Amino acid sequence: MIKLPAKALKGSYPPIITPFTSGRVDYDAYAGLIERQVREGSHGVVVNGTTAEPSTLTIAERNKLVDVAVSTAKGRITVVAASGGQSQADTIAMTRAAEKAGADALLIVTPYFIRPPQRGLAQYYLDMGRRTRLPTMIYHIPGRAGVNMTADTIAGIADKMPHLVGIKHAALELALVTELLAKLGMEFRVFVGLEELSFPMMAIGAAGLMNAVGNLLPGKVARLADLTLAGKMAAARKLHYELFELNNAVFFDTNPIPMKYMMKRLGIIANEEHRLPMVPATPELAQRLDGVLKRAKLL
Numbered sequence: 001m002i003k004l005p006a007k008a009l010k011g012s013y014p015p016i017i018t019p020f021t022s023g024r025v026d027y028d029a030y031a032g033l034i035e036r037q038v039r040e041g042s043h044g045v046v047v048n049g050t051t052a053e054p055s056t057l058t059i060a061e062r063n064k065l066v067d068v069a070v071s072t073a074k075g076r077i078t079v080v081a082a083s084g085g086q087s088q089a090d091t092i093a094m095t096r097a098a099e100k101a102g103a104d105a106l107l108i109v110t111p112y113f114i115r116p117p118q119r120g121l122a123q124y125y126l127d128m129g130r131r132t133r134l135p136t137m138i139y140h141i142p143g144r145a146g147v148n149m150t151a152d153t154i155a156g157i158a159d160k161m162p163h164l165v166g167i168k169h170a171a172l173e174l175a176l177v178t179e180l181l182a183k184l185g186m187e188f189r190v191f192v193g194l195e196e197l198s199f200p201m202m203a204i205g206a207a208g209l210m211n212a213v214g215n216l217l218p219g220k221v222a223r224l225a226d227l228t229l230a231g232k233m234a235a236a237r238k239l240h241y242e243l244f245e246l247n248n249a250v251f252f253d254t255n256p257i258p259m260k261y262m263m264k265r266l267g268i269i270a271n272e273e274h275r276l277p278m279v280p281a282t283p284e285l286a287q288r289l290d291g292v293l294k295r296a297k298l299l
Contacts, residue, residue, distance in 0.1 A: 001188065002162050004135065009105060009166060009189045010207045010229060011043030012222040013080055014214025015051040017256050020273040025061050027068050029269065034072040040218035044078030045069060046107060050144065051212045051256045056275035059090060063097040070102045084109035084139060088124065095132050106132065107168055109139035115146050118153045129161035136163055141170040141193060151179040158184055168193045168210050174201060181205045195247035199240035202228040212250050212259050213243060249292045253285055261289055266298060
């Protein structure tokens with residue numbers, strides 16, 4: 001595994017939502033969201049993560065979002081491009097575009113729907129590793145992709161792909177995190193992909209958060225990451241409980257339906273527009289989310 005600078009790929013990296021206006025991606029609004037992350041203290045951003053609704057975007061739109069993020073960030077924060085798709089051809093195309101745009105690192109999701117065997121996953125990532133030299137992370141999200149990766153498979157890939165530097169782990173299985181860090185060392189960057197496990201997973205050695213709630217409260221989520229990395233566990237635990245209901249609210253409906261509603265409600269975005277088959281919050285969900293925001297003292 002390549003040696004990264006001590007502070008590289010650590011901290012809070014919110015997966016930024018994609019704003020739409022009249023069915024089109026609103027790139028100006030997106031640039032504003034990136035600027036807000038810089039201003040409020042996030043360590044980086046993830047472009048085209050699950051919260052961005054990437055499966056409703058064209059490859060050209062996904063590539064342009066990376067361009068906008070890089071040009072807006074101007075090196076002030078790290079830009080991680082989620083360049084994975086269902087097909088290898090799409091992943092290659094988006095990975096090359098992200099590298100050309102100046103992304104700092106890649107996050108490549110396990111190919112979804114087809115449920116490949118472990119040996120197929122290993123060959124897939126090793127093939128991608130021959131096509132880029134950017135620091136690369138695996139996006140492990142079995143609930144959406146329908147496939148699990150084992151610690152042995154990931155360690156085997158890391159052994160042959162030096163610039164595989166980490167994983168976003170969006171599953172409840174804390175044991176996998178411990179096993180990976182035991183096999184690959186504490187420098188292997190594990191990012192928390194389930195909001196409710198932000199503090200627990202960092203407490204056992206994860207390097208940071210890719211937490212959708214960072215779209216709402218970038219500063220507070222970044223502070224949770226900073227405190228935990230600094231070993232200030234009592235203060236971090238307090239923030240964990242302050243954020244707990246908001247973290248759960250992300251999953252009151254399919255992400256990012258609740259997130260976009262709450263962002264609109266707080267005036268962060270102008271509307272909660274989605275592309276089909278994603279749809280806005282129902283009146284019942286809106287009322288429930290308003291309650292969460294009020295209890296969090298955000299309304």
